[in-house]
Amino acid sequence: MKNTALTETHxxxxxxxxxxxxxxxxxxxxxxxxxxxxxxxxxxxxxVSHMGEFLIEGxxxxxxxxxxxxxxxxxxxxxxxxxxxxxxxxxxxxDDLIVYRVKEETYLLVVNASNIEKDWNWISSKNDVGxxxxxxxxxxxxLAIQGPKAIEAxxxxxxxxxxxxxxxxxxxxDFAGIEHVIISATGYTGSGGFEIYCKxxxxxxxxxxxxxxxxxxxxxxxxxxARDTLRLEMGYCLYGNDINDSTSPIEAGLGWITKFTKAxxxxxxLEDEKRRGPSxxxxxxxxxxxxxxxxxxxxxxxxGKKIGEVTSGTMSPSLGKxxxxxxxxxxxxxxxxxxxxxxxKNAVPATVVKLPFYKG
Numbered sequence: 001m002k003n004t005a006l007t008e009t010h011x012x013x014x015x016x017x018x019x020x021x022x023x024x025x026x027x028x029x030x031x032x033x034x035x036x037x038x039x040x041x042x043x044x045x046x047x048v049s050h051m052g053e054f055l056i057e058g059x060x061x062x063x064x065x066x067x068x069x070x071x072x073x074x075x076x077x078x079x080x081x082x083x084x085x086x087x088x089x090x091x092x093x094x095d096d097l098i099v100y101r102v103k104e105e106t107y108l109l110v111v112n113a114s115n116i117e118k119d120w121n122w123i124s125s126k127n128d129v130g131x132x133x134x135x136x137x138x139x140x141x142x143l144a145i146q147g148p149k150a151i152e153a154x155x156x157x158x159x160x161x162x163x164x165x166x167x168x169x170x171x172x173x174d175f176a177g178i179e180h181v182i183i184s185a186t187g188y189t190g191s192g193g194f195e196i197y198c199k200x201x202x203x204x205x206x207x208x209x210x211x212x213x214x215x216x217x218x219x220x221x222x223x224x225x226a227r228d229t230l231r232l233e234m235g236y237c238l239y240g241n242d243i244n245d246s247t248s249p250i251e252a253g254l255g256w257i258t259k260f261t262k263a264x265x266x267x268x269x270l271e272d273e274k275r276r277g278p279s280x281x282x283x284x285x286x287x288x289x290x291x292x293x294x295x296x297x298x299x300x301x302x303x304g305k306k307i308g309e310v311t312s313g314t315m316s317p318s319l320g321k322x323x324x325x326x327x328x329x330x331x332x333x334x335x336x337x338x339x340x341x342x343x344x345k346n347a348v349p350a351t352v353v354k355l356p357f358y359k360g
Contacts, residue, residue: 001019001022001023001024002022002023002024002050003023003024004023004024004025004047004049004050004141005049005141005200005201005203005204006047006049006141006203006204006207007024009204009207010026010047010221013026013029013221014029015027015028015029015221015223016028016029016223018224020050020113020224021050021112021113021114022050022113022114023050023113025047025050025223025224026047026221026223026224027223027224027225028223028224028225028226029220029221029222029223030220032223032225032226032229032317033317034220035220035222035223035225035226036226036229036230036317036318037317037318038147038218038219038220038222038226039146039147039189039191039222039226039230040147040148040191040230040317040318040358041147041148041218042147042148042149042217042218042219042220043145043146043147043148043149043150043153043193043214043217043218043219044145044146044147044219044220044221044222044226045143045144045145045146045207045210045211045214045219045220045221045222046143046144046146046221046222046223046224046227047141047142047143047207047221048142048143048144048195048227049140049141049142049143049200049203050113051110051111051112051113051137051142052110052111052112052113052115052116052119052120052135052137053108053109053110053111053135053136053137053140053142053197054108054109054111054119054120054123054133054134054135054136054137055102055106055107055108055109055132055133055134055136056106056107056108056109056123056131056132056133057105057106057107057131057132057133057134058105058130058131058132059105060129060130060131061105061106061107061131061132062074062105062107063129063131064123064126064127064129064131065099065107065109066262066264067126067129067263067264067265068086068122068123068126068264068265069084069085069086069097069099069264070084070085070086070087070249070254070257070258070259070264070267070270071083071084071085071099071257071258071259072259072261072262073099073101073107074262076099076100076101076107077101078101078102078103078104079101079169079170079171080100080101080168080169080170081098081099081100081101081168081169081170081184081186082098082099082168082257083096083097083098083168083257084096084097084098084099084257085097085243085249085254085257085258086119086122086123086265087248087249087258087264087265087266087267087270088122088245088265088266089265089266090245090246090266091246091248091266091269091270091273092244092245092246092247092248093239093243093244093245093247093248093249093252093254094115094118094119094122094245095111095112095115095118095119095239096112096237096239096243096254097109097110097111097112097119098110098186100170100182100184102172102182108182108197109123110142112239112240114239114240115239116135116137120133120135126265139199139200140197140198140199140200141197141198141199141200141202141203142195142196142197143195143196143198143203143206143207143210144187144188144189144193144194144195144196144227145193145194145195145196145210145214146187146189146191146192146193146194146222146230147189147191147192147193148191148192149214149217149218150162150192150193150194151163151192151193152217153213153214153216153217153219154194154210154213154214156213157175157176157177157209157210157213158173158174158175158176158183159173159174160173160174160183162183162194165183165184165185165194166185167185167186168185168186169184169185170182170183170184170185170186171183175196175198175206176205176206176209176210176213177205177209178198178202178205178206181196181197181198181202181206182195182196182197182198183196184196184197188227188230188231188234188236189227189230189231189234190230190231190233190234190236190356190358190360191230191360228312228314229314229316229317232312232313232314232316232323232324232325232357233316233317233318233319233323233356233357233358234355234356234357234358235284235325235355235356235357237252237253237254237282237325238312241295241311241312241325242282242311242312242325247282247327248270248273248278249270250270250273250274250278251273251278251279251280251281251282251327252282253281253282255274258270258274260274277330278330279329279330280308280327280328280329280330280333281327281328281330281333282311282325282326282327283325283326283327283328283332283333283337283339283352284323284324284325284352284353284354284355284357285323285324285325285326285339285341285350285351285352285353286319286321286322286323286350286351286353286357287321287322287323287341287348287349287350288348288349288350288351289348289349290322291322291341291343291346291348292313292314292315292322292343293310293313293314293322293323293324293341293343293348293350294310294313294343295310295311295312295313296309296310297309297310297313297341297342297343298310298341298342299326299328299339299340299341299342300339300340300341300342300347301332301339301340302338302340304340304347306342307328307329307332307339308326308327308328308329308332309326309327310324310325310326310341311324311325311326311327312324312325312326313325313326313341316357316358318357318358319357319358322341322348322350323357324341324350328352332352333352334352335352335353335354336351336352336353337351337352338350338351338352339351339352
């Protein structure tokens, strides 16, 4: 089990710690619903230092990134970030990731903790263009400061105007007394805020100053359980649940990050799938009656025949109803389609809805 630089801090705060992607991580502090509401209404801080960071540099950096990612990284200017995925050779997804253009020939790739080694090996295997690659995952920490009060609460910690950093843009500047910190207007909660990248040796100072600055704004530490309910209310895919090595970006609803203006891994097959239309689609649904859909539960039709299964599900803290995602045949994927979720002995009726669940 690996620890982050803040593991002892979380334990001292009374966090319930669990193994996650090989790391000892805080799953909750006060409780999922309280932490969820804190991020929706005020500001909360997640330690997501288990995420992986790769630096890809040199005159051929963009060429390599274009070859392995589905989105068009040539659109990135310095200071911009982009959501993307790494397609495999078989129509599936190796991982989803964020690509940052840090300098003209320097890119930062942020990948999921459980896929660090897999992603590194995959990208390395495609690097026949001589791009310089460095794995910084063990050296860097990542804090997600999320919520509608994040800008106001954090402004005193930097000389930069946080309100001017647009969504999916970032700066490298001073923060909490540390120079050369990446301050990125990204996050996986749908409630605004920032992600802060810094060295492991710097993160404790930043954590402490963030909580000092946020004290008057109701700031709280937030665990991974609330991160999951927050991202699910937005309909954001979680790797290992909603997308994996056998789900295509087209059927997962990620056509918007799959750009056929360039060639990339398996792009011809994916373009053909988009043209023909996928045989199944990832849909969002709300339960029409009481119940909590869980990952792995069967999705059935009106006659009780299995047509798919739930990939992510929960009782939405914001909506007070059961919500979830799952793959179903395309015929069942239209908005307002009626499906059923098999919860133990009951086939609970549900309706396919448009994302996001949480409208803010």
